[in-house]
Amino acid sequence: MARDVFSEMEPFRIKMVEPIHLPSGEDRARFLEEAGLNVFLIKGENILIDLLTDSGTGAMSDRQWAGLMMGDETYAGCRNFYNLESSVRDIFGFNYVLPCHQGRGAENVLHSAFIKKGDVIPGNTHFDTTKAHIEHNNGRAVDCTVDEASDPYLDHPFKGNVDLKKLEAVYKEFGKDRIPFTVVTATCNSGGGQPVSLENMRAVKKLSAKYGIPVCLDGARYAENCYFIKTREDGMRDRPIKEIARMQADCFDMMTMSAKKDAIVNIGGFIATGDPAIYDRIKNFGILFEGFVTYGGLAGRDLEAMAIGLYEGIDEDYLGYRIGHVRYLGERLKEAGIPVLWPPGGHAIYLDMKKFLPQIPPDQFPGMAFCAHLYLESGVRGVEIGTLLNGRDPDTGKNRPATLELVRLTIPRRVYTYRHLDYVVEAVKKVWDKRRQIKGFELTNEAPVLRHFTARFRWAP
Ligand code: F0G
Helix, strand or coil, X not given: CCHHHHHHCCCCCCCCCCCCCCCCHHHHHHHHHHCCCCHHHCCHHHCCEECCCCCCCCCCCHHHHHHHHCCCCCCCCCHHHHHHHHHHHHHHCCCEEEEECCHHHHHHHHHHHHCCCCCEEEECCCXXXXXXXXXXXXXXXXXXXXXXXXXXXXXXXXCCCECHHHHHHHHHHHHHHHCCCEEEEXXXXXXXXXXXXXXXXXXXXXXXXXXXXXXXXXXXXXXXXXXXXXXXXXXXXXXXXXXXXXXXXCCCCEEEEECCXXXXXXXXXXXXXXXXXXXXXXXXXXXXXXXXXXXXXXXXXXXXXXXXXXXXXXXXXXXXXXXXHHHHHHHHHHHCCCCECCCCCCCEEXXXXXXXXCCCCHHHCHHHXXXXXXXXXXXXXXXXXXXXXXXXXXXXXXXXXXXXXXXXXXXXXXCCCHHHHHHHHHHHHHHHHCHHHCCCEEEEXXXXXXXXXXCEEEECC
16 A cells, blocks of 8 residues: 555544535525625534634544543542643643643733733744734734745745744844743744744754743644654654654743644643743733633633643644645645645645735735635635735734735644545635636725724725
């Protein structure tokens, strides 16, 4: 049996199914109209294949579901917390674990404890919630990603890497008094799901130690990052993923985790660290915002599903299938001549709207127009990562045109089959064939912050 057929095959069998339905073309047009042309506002039951996000949308395993039944709903010191603590210690080597209800809950706790007015937090293209929490605490995020990341077609193995020269320049300018920590997001979601190499993480750690600055891993997709390290970095191919995960964690003083991604749960997260002083600093904010230190806004059963899911997320057969599955979608689209950000990310394929819909200017939101047409053609939902998401400049009130105008087709874990992806490819091709007739959007309603969730539109004339 050819090795690649096995590695791309689903390493699970299906024991429960959820039927999905394609609403009629007429109904799709009506649902889109009722949603003010914003696919975010369409009800889930009216979506055929939902590629809005990979967050909390994965399918839990039989063992995780069994784990839910073992939930110990004791307020303080429930059994499931100790199971989670033991998984985190075993995989990451971090002794202190503070559960949080999801990734942004963890960010809120950590940032409240660490960031003061005027602080600077360098990183590799911070995720939106990370950046929003930094700004909420009156700090500023500084992007130090390598320049290779801004070329959507440059085939580079680690486009999520931190540029050490840019990082050192920030360290020299602000010093440790104004830099409470540096954050490395692996894989880098906002940069296209691109990985960070172990060599780069080690170099970041060394440089940061020299300046006395702690480093935090945003580990939402840490396991997918480990798989890229294994398959792309010299000398790593024969190392077990678990060993790579430990080597990766060793480069950090602490981590925030949205367990809704690589721990394959529908809700959950945590902060972990090996440093008792850091734990002491964050734990009271944990109690204030999330709940007592052994449950952090979650039920005991949720903690159990996380404790089990952390291991399933680093299973090598699973990761080989996962990364191959996403890549399959990217390769089929590329073969069809569709402009796809390259190489494919770990969790999603990103379409380049500047090439797809060049006739639509940024402030008519080409990504949103694409998503509307994709839904009308096929019932598939994607998500705009472009000028709408970028928001307005607080000083001028003008739209901030995105450097990369993208649509993300995000693949939930263990949910869709290769045939579902074939359907998505056909759907994108249909929109591609009529791309020259596609018009942009005009805003009719917009919230002052995080406008992409609720904005409403009409078609531009
Ligand atoms: N960090 C990264 C890299 C993320 O991608 C996300 C969420 C978070 C933190 C926040 O975690 O959602 O559990 O509060 N990303 C989702 C997405 C929402 O669609 O990419 P959360």
